[in-house]
Amino acid sequence: xxxxxxxxxxxxxxTPLDPRVLEAMLPYMTKVFGNASSRNHSFGWAAGEGVNAxxxxxxxxxxxxxxxxxxxxxxxxxxxxxxxxxxxFNARKKGKHVITVLTEHKATLDSAHQLEKEGFEVTFLEVxxxxxxxxxxxxxxxxxxxxxxxxxxxxxxxxxxxxxxxxGAVCREKGVIFHCDxxxxxxxxPVNVADLNxxxxxxxxxxxxxPKGIGALYVRRGRPRIRIEPLIFGGGHExxxxxxxxxxxxxxxFGKAAELAMDDLVSGEIERVRxxxxxxxxxxxxxxxxxxLNGSETNRLPNNLNVSxxxxxxxxxxxxxxxxxxxxxxxxxxASLEPSxxxxxxxxxxxxxxxxIRFGLGRFTTDEEIDYAIAEVIxxxxxxxxxxxxxxxxxxxxxxKSIQWEAH
Amino acid sequence: MAYSDKLVDHFENPRNMGALDKESxxxxxxxxxxxxxxxxxxxQLKISDDxxxxxxxxxxxxxxxxxxSSSLVTEMVKGKSVEFAENLENGAIAEELSLPPVKIHCSxxxxxxxxxxxxxxRRKQAAKNAPA
Numbered sequence: 001x002x003x004x005x006x007x008x009x010x011x012x013x014x015t016p017l018d019p020r021v022l023e024a025m026l027p028y029m030t031k032v033f034g035n036a037s038s039r040n041h042s043f044g045w046a047a048g049e050g051v052n053a054x055x056x057x058x059x060x061x062x063x064x065x066x067x068x069x070x071x072x073x074x075x076x077x078x079x080x081x082x083x084x085x086x087x088x089f090n091a092r093k094k095g096k097h098v099i100t101v102l103t104e105h106k107a108t109l110d111s112a113h114q115l116e117k118e119g120f121e122v123t124f125l126e127v128x129x130x131x132x133x134x135x136x137x138x139x140x141x142x143x144x145x146x147x148x149x150x151x152x153x154x155x156x157x158x159x160x161x162x163x164x165x166x167x168g169a170v171c172r173e174k175g176v177i178f179h180c181d182x183x184x185x186x187x188x189x190p191v192n193v194a195d196l197n198x199x200x201x202x203x204x205x206x207x208x209x210x211p212k213g214i215g216a217l218y219v220r221r222g223r224p225r226i227r228i229e230p231l232i233f234g235g236g237h238e239x240x241x242x243x244x245x246x247x248x249x250x251x252x253x254f255g256k257a258a259e260l261a262m263d264d265l266v267s268g269e270i271e272r273v274r275x276x277x278x279x280x281x282x283x284x285x286x287x288x289x290x291x292x293l294n295g296s297e298t299n300r301l302p303n304n305l306n307v308s309x310x311x312x313x314x315x316x317x318x319x320x321x322x323x324x325x326x327x328x329x330x331x332x333x334x335a336s337l338e339p340s341x342x343x344x345x346x347x348x349x350x351x352x353x354x355x356x357i358r359f360g361l362g363r364f365t366t367d368e369e370i371d372y373a374i375a376e377v378i379x380x381x382x383x384x385x386x387x388x389x390x391x392x393x394x395x396x397x398x399x400x401k402s403i404q405w406e407a408h
Numbered sequence: 409m410a411y412s413d414k415l416v417d418h419f420e421n422p423r424n425m426g427a428l429d430k431e432s433x434x435x436x437x438x439x440x441x442x443x444x445x446x447x448x449x450x451x452q453l454k455i456s457d458d459x460x461x462x463x464x465x466x467x468x469x470x471x472x473x474x475x476x477s478s479s480l481v482t483e484m485v486k487g488k489s490v491e492f493a494e495n496l497e498n499g500a501i502a503e504e505l506s507l508p509p510v511k512i513h514c515s516x517x518x519x520x521x522x523x524x525x526x527x528x529x530r531r532k533q534a535a536k537n538a539p540a
Contacts, residue, residue, distance in 0.1 A: 389450035405442035
């Protein structure tokens with residue numbers, strides 16, 4: 001079968017909308033266009049029914065009750081609402097200390113920085129060279145005045161899976177609110193809020209073949225009650241936690257995406273993706289020297305491969321494999337001119353961070369595409385290493401670290 | 409980032425990629441940049457007794473703009489005089505490749521590489537001509 005170019009291997013950034021999701025959404029843009037808050041006519045009722053069904057579908061995916069789902073504009077908003085809203089509400093009675101991890105998504109880190117501006121103290125936990133944080137680290141960091149802990153389930157760059165259930169148990173025992181950003185994990189591995197001991201959990205539709213612009217925050221009910229402050233005010237939608245007219249078609253799409261994601265978890269789809277990812281890694285290693293896997297090999301999402309191709313700069317690599325869409329932790333791909341802060345937190349050398357490439361496989365990735373990508377990557381690495389003065393030095397037996405480089 | 413056709417061409421079909429004998433008195437080698445910064449350029453110039461750059465070769469670790477800048481600079485100086493190379497400014501490289509603002513430093517690095525290669529050549533010549 002001929003491979004259609006370009007090939008999309010950047011499924012951590014976003015995923016294509018599943019055609020079945022689109023089909024579910026379409027009637028809600030034209031025919032069923034009502035405002036779900038309109039309680040006095042059939043247009044509103046029909047829209048409301050769509051929203052309710054989707055709430056059930058999304059809740060089911062994470063083992064929650066539909067009453068525990070708050071719609072948001074996406075995971076950035078969910079993280080902001082959970083962390084800022086959770087910390088602000090509970091600061092009054094408990095204190096102003098929050099704990100998170102250095103390798104979190106910017107939506108979490110910047111929410112934490114906002115709290116610092118408001119007088120909170122934030123502890124940013126370090127990770128080990130595998131990218132992992134331990135429940136013991138969390139337990140040791142919790143203080144009398146700690147109001148909230150936020151740890152992501154799976155990392156967006158390296159796919160590393162944190163021990164959420166154990167961290168959640170620590171937080172529950174100490175009576176601290178626990179938020180988890182499960183955006184990358186949901187639909188890839190089982191996510192069950194009860195098993196994970198979480199109080200707040202962020203998810204996003206467009207990372208699981210749903211539409212962009214819609215996310216959800218799970219807010220646990222039951223005792224002790226989890227209280228958070230809203231960040232957006234208005235008509236009192238979503239139990240007053242997130243005002244704004246519900247984006248019914250987006251919500252319906254999210255629901256359908258959640259239903260399909262549940263199928264993936266039991267249909268063998270996850271293993272299919274894991275098989276392709278493993279084959280890619282094995283074949284690359286068989287054909288190329290000096291490859292370094294970034295992050296834990298075992299505690300890792302089945303669709304993630306993050307590799308440093310030593311002596312080959314990441315952006316050049318992406319240009320050389322231009323028919324394959326991937327991401328890089330290289331500085332040259334960021335506005336900041338600093339290489340990935342996630343890789344730096346793992347203790348990855350700056351030199352190697354510049355050479356990292358993230359492959360994100362997905363539901364629509366085929367074996368043929370992986371074969372093509374593997375061949376392209378091998379060709380590109382060989383070509384760019386031939387061109388690399390560093391590779392030449394290494395072949396000549398020169399220790400690159402012994403050279404006095406002038407930073408510029 | 410969207411790059412100019414010329415830049416992409418230099419990246420995909422680099423001119424004068426390779427190495428010259430770095431032990432030769434006629435060859436000046438410039439090695440600039442740093443792995444930690446994400447770009448390292450090695451530029452070599454083979455210079456005749458009458459000061460003409462007979463050959464130029466490069467090897468670069470860096471982004472597409474860095475590779476294209478070094479490829480272009482070898483093309484620009486080959487067959488030219490040492491004086492010409494000495495007075496080459498990064499602006500000419502940046503303009504030719506339409507480098508975006510965040511990539512201007514790649515052209516600066518190429519200019520530095522030329523200067524470093526010339527300095528190395530002069531050092532070798534001075535050592536050769538020095539009385540034993």
